[in-house]
Amino acid sequence: MIPHLDCQVCLLSQGLKMARIAVPDDPEKHEKLLHEWALRLNTLSMEQTVPHWAQQLYPLGYEILGNSDPYAKIKREANRQVMQAVPAVSEIVKASDDSLRTALNVSIIGNYIDHGPPEMFDWQAALDEENDTSFMDGAVQELEKLLKPGARMLILGDNTGEIALDTILAKVLMERGIDLTYAVRSAPILNDALMEDAEFVGMDKICRTMPSGCITFGTVLDQVSPELLKIYNSADIVLCKGQGNFEALYERSNRPVFFAFKAKCRVVADKLGCAQGSSMFICEG
The missing domain is CATH 3.40.50.10880 (Uncharacterised protein PF01937, DUF89, domain 3)
Known part of the structure; x- marks a missing residue:
C-alpha cells in the first residue's frame, strides 16, 4: 500500500508515545527522537510502504532511548x-x-x-x-x-x-x-x-x-x-x-x-x- 503524508505524522506520534513509555522523565530524549525521526523521514521514498519506513526509524529510536524493547x-x-x-x-x-x-x-x-x-x-x-x-x-x-x-x-x-x-x-x-x-x-x-x-x-x-x-x-x-x-x-x-x-x-x-x-x-x-x-x-x- 502506498503511504500518505498522514502516515509520516502518525509515525512521529508513535515515536513520541514510545519515548514517553521508555523514558517518561527525559523530555530531551523525546525531543531528540522526534528531531532525528523527522530528519530520517525526509530521506525516505513515498514509493515505499510504511513498514519500510518503520524499519529505518525504530532502531534509531531504540538507540536514542537506550531501550531495545520499550513495549x-x-x-x-x-x-x-x-x-x-x-x-x-x-x-x-x-x-x-x-x-x-x-x-x-x-x-x-x-x-x-x-x-x-x-x-x-x-x-x-x-x-x-x-x-x-x-x-x-x-x-x-x-x-x-x-x-x-x-x-x-x-x-x-x-x-x-x-x-x-x-x-x-x-x-x-x-x-x-x-x-x-x-x-x-x-x-x-x-x-x-x-x-x-x-x-x-x-x-x-x-x-x-x-x-x-x-x-x-x-x-x-x-x-x-x-x-x-x-x-x-x-x-x-x-x-x-x-x-x-x-x-x-x-x-x-x-x-x-x-x-x-x-x-x-x-x-x-x-x-x-x-x-x-x-x-x-x-x-x-
Missing part, C-alpha cells in the same frame, strides 16, 4: 490478559454453527490490540458486541474452497494479545487437517509478537511456529528469511493478520493472499471505503 511490559500484560479470556472464547467458537467464521471473527477482533494507531479500541467489548460476520462472506467462501485436508497454510501474525486469540483459529484449522505455519516478527517493534510471545500463548504447541526475519511491523518480502519466503511462495493459503501486514503487502504481494484485520486508521479506512475500526477480511489476487 516489553505492555506486551507481557496483553498476553496475560487475553489468555485469561481464551478458555471462554474457545467455548463460544466450539458452540457456534460455523467455527471457522467465528474463530476468524475473534482473531480479527484481536487486531484491535495495537499500540501503533493513535486510537485504542476496546477488544473485550468487541468480543461481546461484534457478532455479525457478514463482512467476510465473499472471502470466506474463497478460503473454504482451499481448506482441504493437507493444504499448506501460512499465517503471518501481528500483535501480542492478538496472538492468544489466534491460537483459537489455529486449533480450528489444525482440526481440519491443515498443514499450518504461523510466523512472528524477528525483533521487537511496537507491541508486535515475537517467538517468546508465541511460546507464552502456546502457539508453538499447536502448529509450526517461526520468526519471519522481519524487524518491522508488517511482512516486507525483501526482508523475510529464505525459509519463510519458501513457505510463503509454496503455501496453498497465505493469511496476513493485522494492519501492518496489509500496509506491507496490499497491492504488492506476488501471489494471492487473504487479509484479516481491523481498519484502525483513517488512511486505511479511506483506502478501503469503510468506517474506521471496521473488521476486514479480503482476498486479493
Whole structure:
C-alpha cells in the first residue's frame, strides 16, 4: 500500500508515545527522537510502504532511548490478559454453527490490540458486541474452497494479545487437517509478537511456529528469511493478520493472499471505503 503524508505524522506520534513509555522523565530524549525521526523521514521514498519506513526509524529510536524493547511490559500484560479470556472464547467458537467464521471473527477482533494507531479500541467489548460476520462472506467462501485436508497454510501474525486469540483459529484449522505455519516478527517493534510471545500463548504447541526475519511491523518480502519466503511462495493459503501486514503487502504481494484485520486508521479506512475500526477480511489476487 502506498503511504500518505498522514502516515509520516502518525509515525512521529508513535515515536513520541514510545519515548514517553521508555523514558517518561527525559523530555530531551523525546525531543531528540522526534528531531532525528523527522530528519530520517525526509530521506525516505513515498514509493515505499510504511513498514519500510518503520524499519529505518525504530532502531534509531531504540538507540536514542537506550531501550531495545520499550513495549516489553505492555506486551507481557496483553498476553496475560487475553489468555485469561481464551478458555471462554474457545467455548463460544466450539458452540457456534460455523467455527471457522467465528474463530476468524475473534482473531480479527484481536487486531484491535495495537499500540501503533493513535486510537485504542476496546477488544473485550468487541468480543461481546461484534457478532455479525457478514463482512467476510465473499472471502470466506474463497478460503473454504482451499481448506482441504493437507493444504499448506501460512499465517503471518501481528500483535501480542492478538496472538492468544489466534491460537483459537489455529486449533480450528489444525482440526481440519491443515498443514499450518504461523510466523512472528524477528525483533521487537511496537507491541508486535515475537517467538517468546508465541511460546507464552502456546502457539508453538499447536502448529509450526517461526520468526519471519522481519524487524518491522508488517511482512516486507525483501526482508523475510529464505525459509519463510519458501513457505510463503509454496503455501496453498497465505493469511496476513493485522494492519501492518496489509500496509506491507496490499497491492504488492506476488501471489494471492487473504487479509484479516481491523481498519484502525483513517488512511486505511479511506483506502478501503469503510468506517474506521471496521473488521476486514479480503482476498486479493
